Amino acid sequence: xxxxxxxxxxxxxxxxxxxxxxxxxxxxxxxxxxxxxxxxxxxxxxxxxxxxxxxxxxxxxxxxxxxxxxxxxxxxxxxxxxxxxxxxxxxxxxxxxxxxxxxxxxxxxxxxxxx
Numbered sequence: 001x002x003x004x005x006x007x008x009x010x011x012x013x014x015x016x017x018x019x020x021x022x023x024x025x026x027x028x029x030x031x032x033x034x035x036x037x038x039x040x041x042x043x044x045x046x047x048x049x050x051x052x053x054x055x056x057x058x059x060x061x062x063x064x065x066x067x068x069x070x071x072x073x074x075x076x077x078x079x080x081x082x083x084x085x086x087x088x089x090x091x092x093x094x095x096x097x098x099x100x101x102x103x104x105x106x107x108x109x110x111x112x113x114x115x
Contacts (some may be wrong), residue, residue, distance in 0.1 A: 014085060092109065
């Protein structure tokens, strides 16, 4: 049973920073990719950033240059450093873990950016 633990959300003023963490455990097979998606009220869940086992990264255009994804492969942990936050970054952020053909989601952590 894969378990995912997220942390680091909260309330911050525009221009501020937050760092999200996501740790996966209980997997029998190696993790192919970890990342973050976000969902604002009334919106669909969209990719923010992800990083593969080989270190390849992908970012949504809206966060390029402001957010940085990194990982600690030995601990199956991924981090999302979010700088220069904007009110439009407000959403629930979900950790996403891909193991073989299986996809796992965290429970989500709220990020609120005030103007």
